[in-house]
Amino acid sequence: MSTPICDFVQDYCRSVTFRLHMPGHKGRGELGCEALDITEVPGADDLACPEGVILASEENTTELFGSRHTFYAAGGSSQCVKAMLHLAYLFRPEGAGNRILAARNAHKSFLHGCALLGLEPVWLRPEFPSPLCSCPVSPGALDLALDAGERPFAVYITSPDYLGGVQDIPALAEACHRHGLPLLVDNAHGAYLKFLERSRHPLDLGADLCCDSAHKTLSALTGAAYLHVARDAMAAYEAEARRSLAAFGSSSPSYLILQSLDLCADRLDKDYPALIQETARRVAALARELGIDPPLGDPLKLAIPAADFGCTGFELASCLRGWRAVAEYADADWLVLMFSPLLGSDACNIVRRALPQRRPSPRRPLSLPAPGEKVLSxxxxxxxxxxxxxxxxxxxxxxxxxxxxxxxxxxxxxxxxxxxxxxxxxxxxxxxxxxxxxxxx
Ligand SMILES: Cc1ncc(COP(=O)(O)O)c(C=O)c1O
CATH class of the missing domain: 3.90.105.10 (Molybdopterin biosynthesis moea protein, domain 2)
Known part of the structure; x- marks a missing residue:
């Protein structure tokens, strides 16, 4: 696959010595990456209204994801979540006000978006006690919520969640579409799901708008994200998405991040999907050896119930630290590990060696208490x-x-x-x- 942004920057570095323009480091400095950190010089295109190398790179990524269009963002899913809310509200169905039905495990960027846009979340809560971080929503519960009260303008879910739990997106999307509403998915943790043997990416399961943090599970730099408009989604979303993204992002997006998205597309076009699939098999084998459920919905993430090892997640994390390995997340109940082809097979071996013997002990995982009274928006x-x-x-x-x-x-x-x-x-x-x-x- 072509890498138009990287090619441009390489050529620029070779042909220009004196950068009489921003940024102030002038391409020179101690970090080592300054030369590649350019700005919107002639030929570099402009993320806010791309017509050249950035558009060409986005088109490569669009082809990989099979979306109507995939937009690049340098402000993470935090930026894309707000843009999704803006888009869905702009093109709200007739009779809908500012209410949005949302699973309660939403990331804080959702709340910031609601606050900035004056939106009212109506929370969908788990029907049964479930671990912190998770909020499974059944299609039946969604149907009931959709029939109750003033018409919302959209439905918002987080899938996968921090523990690797996934929602039943096809059924939830079907319920939304029956009610004439779009389904918005925060897929910050699941960009790679597109590249499994059979895609489990929300775009392929019925989501209308979806955001991925390319930096969380793919090889892009921190801050790199995608806003996807699904093929069957409203055409107006595509036309307006850049303005929505611009409302919540910097007017000087990082070209380091854009180059990493460009390279990521090239990598995904080559053997990276096969490597992702191989890593998923390795992680499933590790899970079986550890005696825990293989991670089905989010197969590169291992959520280890610490009670199975007779300790807390914090204690398991410190066992790993002794082997120079750091977990993604630990709390009293869980240790969460995120794998990638870039770690090689050694990562699974380190986990095998570092964790103690299984010693299951009873423990009731923490779950969310009933919500407090809603006093303010x-x-x-x-x-x-x-x-x-x-x-x-x-x-x-x-x-x-x-x-x-x-x-x-x-x-x-x-x-x-x-x-x-x-x-x-x-x-x-x-x-x-x-x-x-x-x-x-
Ligand atoms: C579920 C979820 N959504 C959105 C975000 C925001 O993503 P980003 O860090 O790419 O802005 C995060 C970050 O941790 C997250 O966990």
Whole structure:
């Protein structure tokens, strides 16, 4: 596959000595990557309205994903989530207001988007106690929610979640489409799902709009992301997507990130999908050896229940640290490891050696408490005067943080909700010490 952005930058580096333009490092510096860090010089194209090398590279990626169009972003899925909300609201169906049905395990960028755009999330919560980070939504529950109350303008889910759990996207998409609504999927953790033997990417399962952090599971640099408009989605999304992305991103997107997206497409066009599939088989074999369920929905992620080893996720993480290996995520109940072809087979071997013997012990994993009373909208809460208090003093106060989470994917409370005693207890158990609450509320 061609690499038009990288080719341009290489040529630029060879042919220009004096950069009498931004950025201020002038292509020289101690990091080592400065020469490649260019800006919108003639020929470099412009991510905000691309007609040259950036558009050509996006078209390569569009072909790989089979989307209507795949847009590059340098502000991560955080930027793309907000752009998806903007697009879905701009082209909302007749009779819909500003409500959006959303699974409660949404990343805080969703709350920021709601606050900025004045949107009202209506939470879909798990029907059964489920681990923190997860929020399985059944098609039946979605149907009921869609029939209740004022018409929403879209449905929003996170799949895969932090523990590798995936939603039943085909059934949820079917329910949305029956109601004339788009399904928006935060697929930040699942860019690679397209390249499994059989694609499990949300675009192929019925999502209308979907974002992927290319930096989380592919080889792109941190910040690199895709906003995909599905082939069967509304054409207007494609026409407006760049303006939506621009509303939430920098006007100077990083060319280092754009080059990494360009190279990533080339790699995916070559043998990388086969390497992803081989790694998935290796991880499944490791899971079987460890006596845990093979990760089906998100096969490059291993969520290890720490109780199976008679300890906490933190303790398992420190076993790995002794082998110079660092986990993606650990809490009292879980250790989460993310694999990639770039680690080679050694990574699985290190995990085999580092983890202790299985010693299953009973433990009831933490789950989310019932939600607190909704007092303010996300917008009102995020724009309110606030004060930081110890968690123990926050019971009864209104949360002003987008999502109180530790680590990043557990929204124990979201902005505008009253903090309940159960939520405060869970926050303390998760090591959260202070909270930003609405002043005086
Ligand atoms: C589920 C989910 N969505 C969105 C994001 C934001 O992604 P990014 O870091 O690419 O902005 C994250 C980041 O951790 C995430 O876990």
């Amino acid at each position: 996300p917008r009102e809460a995020l724009l309110a005067r606030r004060v930081s208090l110890p968690v123990s003093e926050c019971v009864g106060r209104v949360c002003a943080d987008a999502a109180v989470s530790c680590p990043p994917a557990i929204p124990v409370a979201v902005c505008g909700e009253r903090i309940t005693p159960e939520a405060a207890r869970l926050m303390e158990a998760l090591g959260i010490r202070e909270l930003s609450v609405v002043y005086g509320a």
